[in-house]
Amino acid sequence: MSRIERTKFLLWSRPIFRTCEIISNHVARLFESNRSLTKVGKQLAELNRKRMAYQRVLNRIGASHGHVCMDCKGKCCGGARERDAFTDRVLQHPETPHRRGRRKSGNMAAYDVAADRVKSNNEVMEAPCVPGFCPELTTKGCRIPYDLRPIQCTAYFCNATINALSDKECRTGSKALIGLMKIQIATAVLALKSRWHKA
16 A cells, blocks of 8 residues: 555645634634525535535545444544534534534534434434543444534544555545535635625
8 A cells, every 4th residue: 555645645634624624614604794604505505415425435435444443432533622613514504503613512413404314323323422522422333424424523534544545545535535625615715705695
Protein backbone atom coordinates (compact mmCIF):
# COMPACT_ATOMS: atom_id res chain seq x y z
CA MET A 1 0.00 0.00 0.00
CA SER A 2 1.25 3.48 -0.88
CA ARG A 3 2.26 5.72 2.01
CA ILE A 4 1.58 8.71 -0.26
CA GLU A 5 -2.11 7.78 -0.72
CA ARG A 6 -2.52 7.16 3.02
CA THR A 7 -0.85 10.48 3.87
CA LYS A 8 -3.03 12.38 1.39
CA PHE A 9 -6.18 10.82 2.80
CA LEU A 10 -5.03 11.58 6.34
CA LEU A 11 -4.47 15.24 5.44
CA TRP A 12 -7.86 15.53 3.72
CA SER A 13 -9.62 13.75 6.57
CA ARG A 14 -8.08 15.60 9.47
CA PRO A 15 -6.40 19.03 9.28
CA ILE A 16 -7.72 20.18 5.89
CA PHE A 17 -11.26 18.95 6.38
CA ARG A 18 -11.46 20.18 9.97
CA THR A 19 -10.25 23.66 9.00
CA CYS A 20 -12.78 23.85 6.17
CA GLU A 21 -15.56 22.57 8.43
CA ILE A 22 -14.93 25.13 11.17
CA ILE A 23 -14.59 28.09 8.81
CA SER A 24 -17.52 27.15 6.54
CA ASN A 25 -19.81 26.41 9.46
CA HIS A 26 -19.21 29.75 11.17
CA VAL A 27 -19.14 31.76 7.95
CA ALA A 28 -22.52 30.28 6.91
CA ARG A 29 -23.97 31.06 10.32
CA LEU A 30 -22.66 34.63 10.31
CA PHE A 31 -23.65 35.29 6.69
CA GLU A 32 -27.23 34.18 7.25
CA SER A 33 -29.57 37.04 8.07
CA ASN A 34 -32.93 36.58 9.82
CA ARG A 35 -33.04 32.85 9.04
CA SER A 36 -32.66 33.66 5.33
CA LEU A 37 -31.55 30.11 4.47
CA THR A 38 -35.14 28.98 5.02
CA LYS A 39 -35.95 30.81 1.75
CA VAL A 40 -33.60 28.70 -0.37
CA GLY A 41 -34.83 25.24 0.58
CA LYS A 42 -34.53 23.78 -2.95
CA GLN A 43 -30.85 24.67 -3.21
CA LEU A 44 -30.20 23.30 0.29
CA ALA A 45 -32.09 20.11 -0.58
CA GLU A 46 -29.82 19.56 -3.59
CA LEU A 47 -26.70 20.17 -1.51
CA ASN A 48 -28.06 17.79 1.12
CA ARG A 49 -28.70 15.10 -1.50
CA LYS A 50 -25.06 15.36 -2.58
CA ARG A 51 -23.89 15.34 1.06
CA MET A 52 -25.74 12.10 1.69
CA ALA A 53 -24.26 10.51 -1.44
CA TYR A 54 -20.69 11.39 -0.41
CA GLN A 55 -21.31 10.11 3.11
CA ARG A 56 -22.58 6.81 1.65
CA VAL A 57 -19.28 6.52 -0.24
CA LEU A 58 -17.37 7.04 3.02
CA ASN A 59 -19.59 4.45 4.70
CA ARG A 60 -18.74 1.87 2.03
CA ILE A 61 -15.05 2.59 2.52
CA GLY A 62 -15.48 2.41 6.28
CA ALA A 63 -17.01 -1.05 6.06
CA SER A 64 -13.54 -2.42 5.42
CA HIS A 65 -12.20 -1.16 8.75
CA GLY A 66 -15.07 -2.02 11.09
CA HIS A 67 -12.78 -4.29 13.09
CA VAL A 68 -10.53 -1.30 13.87
CA CYS A 69 -13.45 0.72 15.24
CA MET A 70 -14.61 -2.25 17.31
CA ASP A 71 -11.16 -2.54 18.90
CA CYS A 72 -11.07 1.22 19.58
CA LYS A 73 -14.63 1.27 21.01
CA GLY A 74 -15.48 4.72 19.64
CA LYS A 75 -12.79 7.01 21.08
CA CYS A 76 -13.39 9.45 18.20
CA CYS A 77 -16.97 9.90 19.48
CA GLY A 78 -15.83 11.27 22.81
CA GLY A 79 -17.71 14.08 24.53
CA ALA A 80 -20.51 16.50 23.72
CA ARG A 81 -18.36 18.30 21.16
CA GLU A 82 -19.38 15.63 18.65
CA ARG A 83 -22.76 17.26 18.08
CA ASP A 84 -24.23 18.56 14.85
CA ALA A 85 -23.01 21.87 13.45
CA PHE A 86 -25.05 24.71 11.95
CA THR A 87 -24.28 23.44 8.44
CA ASP A 88 -25.49 19.92 9.30
CA ARG A 89 -28.78 21.24 10.65
CA VAL A 90 -29.64 23.69 7.87
CA LEU A 91 -28.80 21.18 5.15
CA GLN A 92 -31.12 18.58 6.65
CA HIS A 93 -33.72 20.85 8.23
CA PRO A 94 -33.58 24.49 6.98
CA GLU A 95 -36.32 25.59 9.40
CA THR A 96 -34.47 24.31 12.46
CA PRO A 97 -34.85 26.66 15.43
CA HIS A 98 -31.27 25.84 16.48
CA ARG A 99 -29.09 28.40 14.69
CA ARG A 100 -25.92 28.33 16.81
CA GLY A 101 -22.55 27.17 15.56
CA ARG A 102 -22.66 23.79 17.27
CA ARG A 103 -25.35 22.33 19.47
CA LYS A 104 -24.23 20.35 22.51
CA SER A 105 -27.62 19.12 23.71
CA GLY A 106 -30.96 17.96 22.33
CA ASN A 107 -31.66 15.85 19.27
CA MET A 108 -29.65 15.98 16.08
CA ALA A 109 -31.25 17.09 12.82
CA ALA A 110 -31.74 13.46 11.79
CA TYR A 111 -34.45 13.12 14.44
CA ASP A 112 -36.30 16.08 12.92
CA VAL A 113 -36.24 14.86 9.33
CA ALA A 114 -36.05 11.08 9.51
CA ALA A 115 -37.27 10.07 12.97
CA ASP A 116 -38.87 6.84 11.71
CA ARG A 117 -35.67 5.82 9.97
CA VAL A 118 -33.53 6.65 13.01
CA LYS A 119 -35.82 4.80 15.41
CA SER A 120 -36.36 1.76 13.18
CA ASN A 121 -33.09 0.13 14.23
CA ASN A 122 -34.43 -1.28 17.49
CA GLU A 123 -31.24 -3.07 18.50
CA VAL A 124 -29.20 0.15 18.46
CA MET A 125 -31.96 2.38 19.83
CA GLU A 126 -32.55 0.10 22.80
CA ALA A 127 -28.87 -0.42 23.60
CA PRO A 128 -27.42 1.57 26.52
CA CYS A 129 -25.42 4.71 25.79
CA VAL A 130 -21.68 4.66 26.35
CA PRO A 131 -20.96 6.92 29.37
CA GLY A 132 -18.75 9.93 28.64
CA PHE A 133 -19.18 9.69 24.86
CA CYS A 134 -21.48 11.24 22.27
CA PRO A 135 -25.10 10.66 23.40
CA GLU A 136 -25.81 8.93 20.08
CA LEU A 137 -23.15 6.26 20.68
CA THR A 138 -24.53 3.07 22.18
CA THR A 139 -22.90 -0.24 22.97
CA LYS A 140 -24.29 -1.42 19.58
CA GLY A 141 -23.04 1.54 17.54
CA CYS A 142 -24.32 4.96 16.50
CA ARG A 143 -28.06 5.60 16.54
CA ILE A 144 -27.90 7.88 13.51
CA PRO A 145 -27.78 6.27 10.04
CA TYR A 146 -24.45 7.04 8.37
CA ASP A 147 -25.81 9.33 5.66
CA LEU A 148 -27.68 11.41 8.28
CA ARG A 149 -24.79 11.83 10.70
CA PRO A 150 -22.99 15.15 11.13
CA ILE A 151 -20.47 15.65 8.34
CA GLN A 152 -17.53 15.80 10.74
CA CYS A 153 -18.42 12.36 12.13
CA THR A 154 -18.27 10.71 8.72
CA ALA A 155 -15.20 12.61 7.53
CA TYR A 156 -12.93 11.63 10.41
CA PHE A 157 -10.56 8.72 9.82
CA CYS A 158 -7.86 7.93 12.38
CA ASN A 159 -4.42 6.50 11.54
CA ALA A 160 -5.51 2.95 12.31
CA THR A 161 -8.52 3.10 10.00
CA ILE A 162 -6.54 4.69 7.18
CA ASN A 163 -3.87 1.99 7.51
CA ALA A 164 -6.62 -0.61 6.96
CA LEU A 165 -7.62 0.94 3.61
CA SER A 166 -6.38 0.11 0.13
CA ASP A 167 -4.89 2.75 -2.18
CA LYS A 168 -8.11 2.76 -4.20
CA GLU A 169 -10.20 3.30 -1.05
CA CYS A 170 -7.93 6.16 -0.01
CA ARG A 171 -8.29 7.82 -3.43
CA THR A 172 -12.08 7.32 -3.43
CA GLY A 173 -12.30 8.64 0.13
CA SER A 174 -10.23 11.70 -0.73
CA LYS A 175 -12.61 12.55 -3.57
CA ALA A 176 -15.62 12.16 -1.25
CA LEU A 177 -14.02 14.41 1.37
CA ILE A 178 -13.27 17.07 -1.24
CA GLY A 179 -16.91 16.82 -2.35
CA LEU A 180 -18.11 17.32 1.25
CA MET A 181 -15.86 20.34 1.68
CA LYS A 182 -17.28 21.85 -1.51
CA ILE A 183 -20.78 21.36 -0.10
CA GLN A 184 -19.83 23.13 3.11
CA ILE A 185 -18.33 26.04 1.16
CA ALA A 186 -21.39 26.15 -1.11
CA THR A 187 -23.62 26.36 1.97
CA ALA A 188 -21.67 29.37 3.21
CA VAL A 189 -21.95 31.03 -0.22
CA LEU A 190 -25.67 30.24 -0.30
CA ALA A 191 -26.06 31.82 3.15
CA LEU A 192 -24.61 35.04 1.79
CA LYS A 193 -26.79 34.98 -1.34
CA SER A 194 -29.89 34.16 0.71
CA ARG A 195 -29.72 37.57 2.39
CA TRP A 196 -30.99 39.10 -0.85
CA HIS A 197 -33.19 36.20 -1.99
CA LYS A 198 -36.72 37.16 -2.96
CA ALA A 199 -39.24 34.54 -1.80
